[in-house]
Amino acid sequence: MDDRIGRLRHKHHNIKPRSAAAQDGSNIKLLDCDLGIENHVTNIKSHSAAAQDGSNIKLIECGLDIENHITPEILDEIQNVGNVYRLSAPMGHVDSHAPVSSLVNCLEASHMEEPDIKMNKEMSGQGGAKDHESSKDSSKNVMPTDYFSKEPTCNSNVQKLACTIGDVLIVDDLFAARSVVDKLQGEYRHHVHACDTEVADIDVKKESPVGHGRVICFSIYCGPNTDFGNGKTCIWVDVMDSNAELLGVFKSYFEDPSIKKVWHNYSFDRHVLANHGITPAGLYADTMQLARLWHSGRKGTGGSYSLESLTSDIEAMNGVHKWDRKTLMKKTSMMDLFGTYKIKKDGTQGSIKFIPPVEELQTSEALRDKWICYSAGDALCTWRLWESLHGQLSKRHWIFQDKVQGSMYTFYDKYWRPFGELLVEMEGHGMLVDRPYLAEIEKVACKEREISIQRFRRWVGEHCCYANYINVTSDAQIRQLLFGGFYGVEMCRSFKVPNIDGYIEEGKKAPLKYRSINICGIGKKLPCDLFTSGGLPAVSMQALRNLAGKVSVDYLTADDEEPFIPGEADAILTSAGAQGSQKLDDLHQEDLSAYGQAYSAFGGGHEGKEACRAIAALCEVSAIDTLISGFIQPLQGGDIIGPDNRVHCSLNLNTETGRLSARRPNLQLELRLLAHLANCKSMLEAFKIGGDFHSRTAMNMYDNVKKAVDRGDVLLEWEPKEGEDVPPAPLLKDVFASERRKAKMLNFSIAYGKTARGLSKDWKVSLKDAQATVDLWYKDRHEVRDWQEMQKMNARSMHCVHTLLGRARHFPRVSGSEFMSGRIERAAINTPVQGSAADVAMLAMLELWRNKELKELGWKLLLQVHDEMILEGPSDNAPYAKDLVVKAMSHPFDGKNILRVDLAVEAKYAKNWYAAK
DNA sequence: TATAGGCGCGCC
C-alpha cells in the first residue's frame, strides 16, 4: 500500500491519552506506573576525544588509551581510508569508547557521503562516465553511471516502473495461488520476502487502518534468484471482489512466523490484513523504521520516509547489491503514473490532477497492466530498499556500554524490530474510551467556552464594531485588537471571516460566504513583555495572563454596582505598594493586586477591571480549546474508533530523536538523564536526596541562599508531619522565590541548549548579567558543561551524536558559519538527552511486552505517555501484576539493570485513568 | 475553492 499513510496519519498522534478512561465494566483496571530514573551512576563517562579531518597521512594520534578498544575490524577500516583522524583529549576525561564510535561514523561518512556529494553534482550537471572515473580512486562505492540516471531510458509509462509486466506473475485463480504459496513456503522459505498490499475503502487522511480498509491486491518479491514460472520473479495477487477467497489461500503464508517478511510501514498493512482475519507474523524488517535508524533527519515534502522518496535517494539505495544497480528503478508515485488532468467544461485541460479510485485502476482494461506493475514494483522496491539499508546498517558499528555490540542492524534486530511489533500490537489493541462521559465533558466545556467568548465579545464591543465577527482563536486577530498601533503592529488590518449574519456587501445581491472586517487596535497602549520569534507582541496564554492578572473570569457579576472612580487605580498602582493595595482591599474586600497590567493601562477602576476580566475570559477560551481539540474530540472521533469501539492511536517512531511522536517525555526524566550522561556529581546527588530539585539548584547557585539554608533560616522543602501544620521555618521557595525561579528556568533551559543571550532577552537583563547567572548554574555542574562541549565537538567533527543506547543522529555537513548559527550545536546537546529518554522508555516497554507472566495474567500494555506506562488487565490479580511491572521496569536492560543504582518505579492501579491520577 | 507553507502556540 502506498506509504504516504505514515505521514498523513499523523493527525492521530496528537491523541492525548491522558483523558482516556478505560472502562470495561468492572473487570478492567489500569495500572499506572511512573518510571522515574534514579540517579544511576554508571561508568559511561563523557568522552572527550575529538576527531578532525586532516590531510593525507595515515595516522591515529591519540592521547587516550583507545587503541585497546579498537577492534581489528575497525582498525582495518581506518587503514583503508586515506584520511587522518587526530584524536585529542582537551578536557581530561578518558576511558571511553565514544571516540571509537565517532571515529567509525566518521569513517563511514568519509566513504559514503563524500563520493555521493560529488555524484550529486554530476547528476545535476552533465553527469558522465568520465567524471566518475576521476572520483573512483577516492571511493570504493563508485557506481555504474546508469544507476544515477534519474530519467528512465524509455518513454513508455509502464517501463518507467521498477519492473515490467513481463516480470510479474499474475495470480488470479485458486490453482495459481496454491502453487505460489507452495513455492513461497517451500523452495523459497529461506529467502527474504518483501510484501505490500493495495487497499480500498479507506481515507488514510482520516481513518485508522484498524477496522478500515479492504485489501484488493498484494505483491510479493523474494529476491532476484527466484522463478515463479517463465522467469517471473514478482508475484501479484488479485484478491478483489470475486477473487477475495484467494486471500485466504495466503493466510497460512502471511501467518507463518518462520518466513522473513519485509514491509514498508508494516503497521498499515498489518492492520488492514487483520481486517480480513489475517494476523501477519514473521516480521523481519520494516524499511521505514530501518530508514529512520539509518538517517533520522530526512526532510522534505511528500513524506521523507515514503518508499518513493527513499528509493529515489542515491544514498539510501547506496547499499544495493552491485548487479542490481543497473536495473534499479525507483518507485514511481501514483500521481505520476495515474494522475490525469480534469477536463474543464470548455474543453480545456484543468490544472488539478486526480487519481481514479484504486478499484478502477485494477479493473480498467487500459490501466490494469500499469497498475499491476505499480503494485508489484512496491514489493520490489521494498526488497531493494531493505537490501540497501541492511547492507549499510550492517557496516555501522553499534557501540553501547563501551563495547562494540555488533552493527546497527543488530541494534534494529534487538530493539526496534520487536519495538515495532509492540507498537503495532498496541495500536491494534487500542483503548476503550468512555465516550458518553467524554461527550458530556465536551458539552460542558463548549458551554463554558461560549460564555467566555460572550464575555470577551461584550468587552470588545465597546471598542470595535465587529466584535461578533472576531475569531477569538486567531492569534493574529487578537494581536491586532490588543496591540494595533503599537509595538510595530499596524493600527488597522482587515481579516476575512465567515459571514455569520448574512451581511450583504455593497453592490451585491446575496450574502457571500466570507466578508472582510477591519480590526483596529483598542487605542490603549498595553504593556507587553513577551514577543514572538518574529518580533510581534505575543498573545500566548502567558502574555494574556500578564495583562489580565490572576482575576477569574467572573461571568455573572461583572461588578456593575462597583463605583467607577477614575484615576483611582493609577494612584494605587504607581505607589506600587503592598500598602496601597491593602488599603483598597479593605475598602472593597477585593484584592486589586490580582489585576494585571491591563488594569492600569485602562485607567484602573471599572474600565481596568473589565479589561482584565475580558482578557481573562480570552485565556479561558484558549484553555478550553486546548482541552477540546486536544483530546476530548480526537478521542471521540469516529475515524480512530474501530468496530470494537476502542480508540486506536497511531504510534510512530518517526522523530529525529527517536522518540514516539505520540508520547511526551517528561522533563524531569530528561534532567535525570542529563545528570547521568554528563555524570554530574552535583545533579546526581540532588536526585538521590530527592525533594525539591529546583530549590536545591537555587541553593547551590547562590551563596547567600546556601548560608540561609545552612543556618536553618529557610527550609529547602517541607513535608508536613503529624501534628505540624506550619513549617518550623520559612521555605526557600517563598523567601528566595526569584532565585528559585531562575534556577528552575535554567534547569529547564540548559538541557535544551539555551544560551545566555536567549536568557538575557527573556529576563530583560544584560547579556553580562544573564551570563553570570548561567555561570552560577554551572558552578557546581562543570561536568555538564564539559559534556555539552563534547557533544558539540562531536557534532562538528563527526557530524553526529549518540544516545545512551548508541543510536546516532547525523547532522548535515554545513559550512562553518552555518554551524555557528548554533542550531546544530543545540540539537547536539539536546538529542542525547531526549533520545536517551526515548531509549529507556522503549526498553521498559519491551520489558513489559515480553513478560510472559504478565501476559498470562491477562495484562496488556495500552499506552505510554511521557514517563508513564499504562497497562490494562483483570482486577483480581492487579496487586500481583503491579509488582511484576515494577520489577520488569526497574530492570529494562534485558531483564537486568546494568546501572549502578536502582531504577525507581512507582506503580498504581485503579479503575480508570482519572482514578489513578 | 483546495492546497501548501509560514507562523504562533501549547505540550512535554
Add this chain to the structure above:
DNA sequence: AAAGGGCGCGCCTATA
C-alpha cells in the same frame, strides 16, 4: 545575524 529541542494543530496567506 541569531542565539530553546521536537511535535502537532489551527489560522492566515499565497498560489493556481
